[in-house]
Amino acid sequence: MIDPFNDEYFMKQALIEARAAADEGEVPVGAVIVCNNRIIARAHNQTERLNDPTAHAEMLAITAAVGVLGAKYLTGCSLYVTVEPCVMCAGAIGWSQLSKIVYGASDEKRGFQQYAPKALHPKATVKKGILENECAEEMRNFFQRKR
Amino acid sequence: MIDPFNDEYFMKQALIEARAAADEGEVPVGAVIVCNNRIIARAHNQTERLNDPTAHAEMLAITAAVGVLGAKYLTGCSLYVTVEPCVMCAGAIGWSQLSKIVYGASDEKRGFQQYAPKALHPKATVKKGILENECAEEMRNFFQRKR
Numbered sequence: 137m138i139d140p141f142n143d144e145y146f147m148k149q150a151l152i153e154a155r156a157a158a159d160e161g162e163v164p165v166g167a168v169i170v171c172n173n174r175i176i177a178r179a180h181n182q183t184e185r186l187n188d189p190t191a192h193a194e195m196l197a198i199t200a201a202v203g204v205l206g207a208k209y210l211t212g213c214s215l216y217v218t219v220e221p222c223v224m225c226a227g228a229i230g231w232s233q234l235s236k237i238v239y240g241a242s243d244e245k246r247g248f249q250q251y252a253p254k255a256l257h258p259k260a261t262v263k264k265g266i267l268e269n270e271c272a273e274e275m276r277n278f279f280q281r282k283r
Numbered sequence: 284m285i286d287p288f289n290d291e292y293f294m295k296q297a298l299i300e301a302r303a304a305a306d307e308g309e310v311p312v313g314a315v316i317v318c319n320n321r322i323i324a325r326a327h328n329q330t331e332r333l334n335d336p337t338a339h340a341e342m343l344a345i346t347a348a349v350g351v352l353g354a355k356y357l358t359g360c361s362l363y364v365t366v367e368p369c370v371m372c373a374g375a376i377g378w379s380q381l382s383k384i385v386y387g388a389s390d391e392k393r394g395f396q397q398y399a400p401k402a403l404h405p406k407a408t409v410k411k412g413i414l415e416n417e418c419a420e421e422m423r424n425f426f427q428r429k430r
Contacts, residue, residue: 189380223377227370
């Protein structure tokens, strides 16, 4: 049986969020949080609209997800995000105890893998490169239009 | 002339916030953000009350401060926080471009100095150990009561 709820499926949902961000003039990063194959939170970068440098997609998704669950931690949940989380978001992912992190494009300038490699919960698994080209293209297109 | 607005003065204000957190059953960390010798934002940890693992004192203070200034960045502003910022908060401090970070007690288990030493803006200055004992004591007392 084909499982429609695979990593690509959820990353496509995160990409829809990233495109919504781009349409609003925001850096196109999107995220969804999944619990038992259900999307419990979805968000995109809103640093411009909220005038808040902390309003990254992952932060907004985590705050929304703990609100939905009424739980303090997101143990057992997965985060799908189009771009490698930054140091701030990786720290938040660690505090929330998300169990699985899947990202599309790498971010060599700001990504946590280089600048805070131990930020996540020690038992968390990380998978990268899912729909990498599509995720990276959103970013490239956005910054090319900006110039 | 004596300048009443020195690092100790502002750290005492952060300590007042930390004690408010303790009174509410929150981990006692307090923060203030100062711009031209004026406190433009003050906050304490609210992870329990908001049921949000990202609701650290520094995060709340940064979001409040950019709101007060209507500016995207906090360049030229100083953050006073009773305990060394974690990775998440250090990342947020970096994004907000705070120019000066002063903290009281070190946090060897979670502090950014060990886990994300390059998170801050490259031009930011860091000063530690201001009212260190008082800041550390708040934390010790809190966790002793918890046991």
